[in-house]
Amino acid sequence: RRLEGRLRHAVKNKEMSVHFQPLVDSETHYPKSFEALVRWTDEELGPVSPAEFIPVAESAGLIIQIGELVMEAACRTAASWPLPINVSVNLSPVQFKRPGLVGLVQRILKNTGLPGSRLELEITESTLIENRDEVLSTLNQLRELGVKIAMDDFGTGYSSLGYLQSFPFDKLKIDRVFVTDVETSDQKASIVRAVVAMGHSLSMRVVAEGVETEAQAALLDRLECDELQGFYFSRPLPEPAVLDFLDPFV
Numbered sequence: 367r368r369l370e371g372r373l374r375h376a377v378k379n380k381e382m383s384v385h386f387q388p389l390v391d392s393e394t395h396y397p398k399s400f401e402a403l404v405r406w407t408d409e410e411l412g413p414v415s416p417a418e419f420i421p422v423a424e425s426a427g428l429i430i431q432i433g434e435l436v437m438e439a440a441c442r443t444a445a446s447w448p449l450p451i452n453v454s455v456n457l458s459p460v461q462f463k464r465p466g467l468v469g470l471v472q473r474i475l476k477n478t479g480l481p482g483s484r485l486e487l488e489i490t491e492s493t494l495i496e497n498r499d500e501v502l503s504t505l506n507q508l509r510e511l512g513v514k515i516a517m518d519d520f521g522t523g524y525s526s527l528g529y530l531q532s533f534p535f536d537k538l539k540i541d542r543v544f545v546t547d548v549e550t551s552d553q554k555a556s557i558v559r560a561v562v563a564m565g566h567s568l569s570m571r572v573v574a575e576g577v578e579t580e581a582q583a584a585l586l587d588r589l590e591c592d593e594l595q596g597f598y599f600s601r602p603l604p605e606p607a608v609l610d611f612l613d614p615f616v
């Protein structure tokens with residue numbers, strides 16, 4: 367309740383900011399995109415994790431405004447980067463269900479000047495559960511704008527292999543639970559290998575999340591993941607630090 371009150375205050379005053387975490391090519395470690403992650407420090411509560419406030423924002427109806435702020439900020443920032451690399455934005459199932467989503471994305475791309483092909487939207491398995499036809503129609507309209515669609519946290523939710531074939535994902539992000547022990551667990555490595563093979567056979571790029579060590583990065587490259595993301599490469603960064611991160615590649 368208190369969190370909800372503070373959240374309303376923060377949304378009204380646009381107190382949220384966005385940090386960016388790089389996804390790198392698994393072979394060259396060259397940056398391919400940045401994932402936008404919302405950050406909020408409340409005057410009274412201090413920093414609050416999105417893992418804590420996003421669920422509250424979803425049930426309080428505030429996720430629509432927060433999602434809009436994040437997408438606008440992410441696209442505006444990405445349009446100013448010195449390299450034409452992509453930005454990805456997490457979409458809550460609540461945002462995805464709103465009728466105005468496609469129009470919103472279109473308007474933000476127009477206002478910020480970011481080409482649609484440089485925006486990726488991350489959805490989770492829970493977005494796909496209901497209204498299959500509506501979800502498919504929305505995904506296809508987004509793709510007509512050139513926007514790419516990534517399946518986030520793959521392997522942790524309501525996983526059905528059927529939807530991988532029916533939904534037009536560009537990218538699969540293997541959840542970090544499969545990455546954490548990948549160098550010591552043959553089972554985890556086998557799962558990663560299988561997901562990569564499946565993703566590639568469906569023309570999807572495959573990303574490993576939560577890469578924390580050099581050994582994991584090397585193994586995941588050998589397992590033919592296309593891109594890697596995690597603290598080993600970089601924590602989520604505020605905008606000025608993104609420019610420093612990109613500097614050697616410009």
Ligand code: G
Pocket residue numbers: 402403404415416417420433436456457458602
């Ligand atoms: O950045 P961090 O690891 O603290 O994020 C925790 C959780 O919050 C993750 O599941 C992440 O996907 C989610 N999250 C972060 N930023 C956003 C956002 O802008 N929108 C949505 N819907 N979820 C976000």
Ligand code: G
Pocket residue numbers: 387403456518519542575576577578595596597598602
């Ligand atoms: O659910 P989603 O995949 O969107 O969550 C993204 C969050 O995961 C980021 O906000 C970030 O804080 C967290 N994260 C990113 N890289 C790592 C990592 O290497 N290890 C851990 N434990 N968390 C990470």
Ligand code: MN
Pocket residue numbers: 401456488518
């Ligand atoms: Mn994500």
Ligand code: NA
Pocket residue numbers: 518519539575
């Ligand atoms: Na994720």
